Amino acid sequence: MQLQDKVVIALGERDGIPGPALAEVAKSGGALDVVPFTLCFA
Amino acid sequence: MLLGSPDPDSTEIFAETVINGDPSYAGPLAGVSLGLDVFHVLEPEVRGVSSSSVYDSQVGLMMNTLDSDSIITAIRRVRNDTQPGDGTSR
Numbered sequence: 001m002q003l004q005d006k007v008v009i010a011l012g013e014r015d016g017i018p019g020p021a022l023a024e025v026a027k028s029g030g031a032l033d034v035v036p037f038t039l040c041f042a
Numbered sequence: 043m044l045l046g047s048p049d050p051d052s053t054e055i056f057a058e059t060v061i062n063g064d065p066s067y068a069g070p071l072a073g074v075s076l077g078l079d080v081f082h083v084l085e086p087e088v089r090g091v092s093s094s095s096v097y098d099s100q101v102g103l104m105m106n107t108l109d110s111d112s113i114i115t116a117i118r119r120v121r122n123d124t125q126p127g128d129g130t131s132r
Contacts, residue, residue, distance in 0.1 A: 016046045022083055
């Protein structure tokens with residue numbers, strides 16, 4: 001896989017890994033832009 | 043698309059929804075095949091292309107808490123069973 005120059009949709013979950021954490025990981029891999037979401041099913 | 047779901051079942055549903063369309067035919071993506079490339083953040087491929095210090099600080103704790111092997115098996119099964127995009131146009 002490649003993150004460099006990709007636009008990433010980060011679909012996180014409160015009980016798992018939240019969206020902002022996914023966004024940081026994607027940006028560190030060179031993602032062009034990240035749209036983060038965090039779902040909560042509680 | 044990068045997932046952070048906590049279990050194999052939700053990982054499978056999310057991945058199938060954005061590749062093939064909503065498998066339950068209940069939502070607006072029913073029958074809509076987006077063909078997105080989907081990965082879970084716990085997959086070694088993601089760790090391999092990101093900064094190790096950022097990965098460890100943001101994901102490290104949950105990597106030891108969640109059932110990584112089952113989650114990785116689930117998302118790979120969905121990817122192998124479906125026809126995702128080639129990742130070059132999105």
